[in-house]
Amino acid sequence: MHGRPREGRGTMEIRVADVAGTCPGVERALRLVQKAAAEADGAPVWTLGPLIHNTRVVEELDAAGVRVAAEPEDATGATLVIRSHGVAPSVEERAREVADVIDATCPLVKRVHEAVRMFADQGRLVVIVGEKGHSEVEGARGYAPDALVVTTPEEVHEALADTIVESAGVVAQTTQTPKALWAVVAALHDHTRSVQVKNTICDATSKRQEAATRLAAEVDRMVVLGGRGSANTRRLAELCRASCPQTMHVESPDELDAAWFEGAEVVGVTAGASTPTAQIDELVASLTALLG
Numbered sequence: 001m002h003g004r005p006r007e008g009r010g011t012m013e014i015r016v017a018d019v020a021g022t023c024p025g026v027e028r029a030l031r032l033v034q035k036a037a038a039e040a041d042g043a044p045v046w047t048l049g050p051l052i053h054n055t056r057v058v059e060e061l062d063a064a065g066v067r068v069a070a071e072p073e074d075a076t077g078a079t080l081v082i083r084s085h086g087v088a089p090s091v092e093e094r095a096r097e098v099a100d101v102i103d104a105t106c107p108l109v110k111r112v113h114e115a116v117r118m119f120a121d122q123g124r125l126v127v128i129v130g131e132k133g134h135s136e137v138e139g140a141r142g143y144a145p146d147a148l149v150v151t152t153p154e155e156v157h158e159a160l161a162d163t164i165v166e167s168a169g170v171v172a173q174t175t176q177t178p179k180a181l182w183a184v185v186a187a188l189h190d191h192t193r194s195v196q197v198k199n200t201i202c203d204a205t206s207k208r209q210e211a212a213t214r215l216a217a218e219v220d221r222m223v224v225l226g227g228r229g230s231a232n233t234r235r236l237a238e239l240c241r242a243s244c245p246q247t248m249h250v251e252s253p254d255e256l257d258a259a260w261f262e263g264a265e266v267v268g269v270t271a272g273a274s275t276p277t278a279q280i281d282e283l284v285a286s287l288t289a290l291l292g
């Protein structure tokens with residue numbers, strides 16, 4: 001049996017996926033911001049961009065005095081938190097010039113920055129396997145402005161055409177799949193004499209997907225908690241639906257309807273990577289009250 005049994009009144013049991021909700025990097029960033037807000041004594045604390053793609057969390061932080069800065073200069077004279085995605089060194093420099101900076105960059109994203117810098121210093125063509133325009137990728141690209149950003153082998157062939165590059169260094173955006181990384185590496189072998197790879201993929205996403213898929217196969221109803229705009233939550237719901245057609249994606253416990261659970265003996269719960277543990281606990285409590 002997978003999943004942690006949480007509650008079981010009558011014949012109904014609620015199981016939460018073994019791994020669910022916010023990843024360690026985002027949890028750490030949240031803790032750092034909450035601590036800064038508590039210590040600020042009413043003074044403003046800013047995050048450079050929304051800390052997390054979760055409207056409820058952003059609202060809660062707003063109530064605690066945390067504001068969202070579009071540019072480092074918005075936080076002039078105040079505390080500014082760099083979120084888990086990290087930023088380019090030029091942005092960090094600007095931030096340190098005007099504000100008191102708390103760096104909440106995930107340590108695994110730092111590994112991407114270090115590898116990009118190392119490959120650039122070695123004179124290699126830096127290749128980042130990731131989505132152009134994504135803030136994590138843009139931050140990493142700041143360490144090697146000439147880096148090639150691609151997600152597919154076709155993009156590699158298109159960008160390098162008939163060129164043969166002496167040496168390349170490859171890193172991946174932390175949320176990429178190993179399949180995408182190695183497909184790009186294989187394509188690079190057609191255009192370079194030497195390819196070095198730093199596998200910087202973080203397994204937080206795949207662990208959540210595997211745990212959700214396992215649990216969905218054993219339950220009668222599956223509830224997936226997370227923002228509707230969150231791509232990873234939608235993907236979780238899709239994966240769960242494949243083995244448990246009775247899967248519901250909700251943003252908050254208010255959306256739960258007792259009638260939908262009728263006849264269910266086991267209900268599974270999972271949550272997207274932008275859903276903090278406190279919200280999962282709240283959902284389980286609501287389910288227990290509703291179905292108990």
Ligand code: F3S
Nearest residue numbers: 023025106108174202
């Ligand atoms: Fe999260 Fe850090 Fe991985 S922010 S998804 S633990 S790279």
